[in-house]
Amino acid sequence: GDSVTQMEGPVTLSEEAFLTINCTYTATGYPSLFWYVQYPGEGLQLLLKATKADDKGSNKGFEATYRKETTSFHLEKGSVQVSDSAVYFCALSHNAGNMLTFGGGTRLMVKP
Amino acid sequence: DAGVIQSPRHEVTEMGQEVTLRCKPISGHNSLFWYRQTMMRGLELLIYFNNNVPIDDSGMPEDRFSAKMPNASFSTLKIQPSEPRDSAVYFCASSFEGGWGELFFGEGSRLTVL
Numbered sequence: 001g002d003s004v005t006q007m008e009g010p011v012t013l014s015e016e017a018f019l020t021i022n023c024t025y026t027a028t029g030y031p032s033l034f035w036y037v038q039y040p041g042e043g044l045q046l047l048l049k050a051t052k053a054d055d056k057g058s059n060k061g062f063e064a065t066y067r068k069e070t071t072s073f074h075l076e077k078g079s080v081q082v083s084d085s086a087v088y089f090c091a092l093s094h095n096a097g098n099m100l101t102f103g104g105g106t107r108l109m110v111k112p
Numbered sequence: 113d114a115g116v117i118q119s120p121r122h123e124v125t126e127m128g129q130e131v132t133l134r135c136k137p138i139s140g141h142n143s144l145f146w147y148r149q150t151m152m153r154g155l156e157l158l159i160y161f162n163n164n165v166p167i168d169d170s171g172m173p174e175d176r177f178s179a180k181m182p183n184a185s186f187s188t189l190k191i192q193p194s195e196p197r198d199s200a201v202y203f204c205a206s207s208f209e210g211g212w213g214e215l216f217f218g219e220g221s222r223l224t225v226l
Contacts (some may be wrong), residue, residue: 032212032213032215034214036215041219042115042219042220043203043205043217043219043220044155044203044205044217044219045216045217046213046214046215046216049212049213049214051212052157059138082202089155091213092213093212093213098145098207098211098212098213098214098215099160099168100157100213100215102155103157104154104156
């Protein structure tokens with residue numbers, strides 16, 4: 001079956017540092033890939049997505065590129081802010097029915 | 113526009129009591145999901161409805177859990193009887209046809225069973 005593996009957290013960075021959160025997946029075919037973010041006390045919200053190989057999703061300074069050859073979708077941001085402190089979830093979906101397989105989540109803590 | 117609305121936001125109850133969590137999806141969305149989040153197990157899909165019909169309930173832990181969606185604008189998740197290990201944050205999410213993985217989550221219901 002499908003699975004998503006993320007690097008374990010917490011990831012602790014200083015403000016303006018470069019961020020990478022690794023995500024790899026196992027799936028048949030060509031799933032769509034997503035990053036969701038969960039701020040403290042809130043539900044998850046879609047951060048970015050990519051629907052085919054070599055696509056780059058981007059939003060709020062975050063980027064991730066769909067790498068079919070390495071089955072990866074790593075999240076990056078050039079300069080993190082304290083307000084980026086949250087839990088980040090990588091996920092995949094095979095169909096328009098919107099069934100998602102989530103990774104375990106990675107907590108990011110950004111210090112001033 | 114109103115997002116997904118869940119109630120109650122917080123519930124504290126004693127073991128053995130019945131718990132009912134409620135969800136109002138975004139108008140026009142035809143898929144609804146119930147998730148459970150704990151530190152130990154992360155985010156787990158409990159059940160998924162499409163057009164008010166349960167499609168996949170393989171994540172429902174046991175017979176103590178039940179979910180209904182009597183119409184397009186309302187769903188409930190019931191736990192009877194509740195146990196301390198049910199303590200978690202329960203999220204409801206909705207999506208629209210062809211949404212391709214974009215789920216809209218509510219703010220969650222934090223359940224504590226003593």
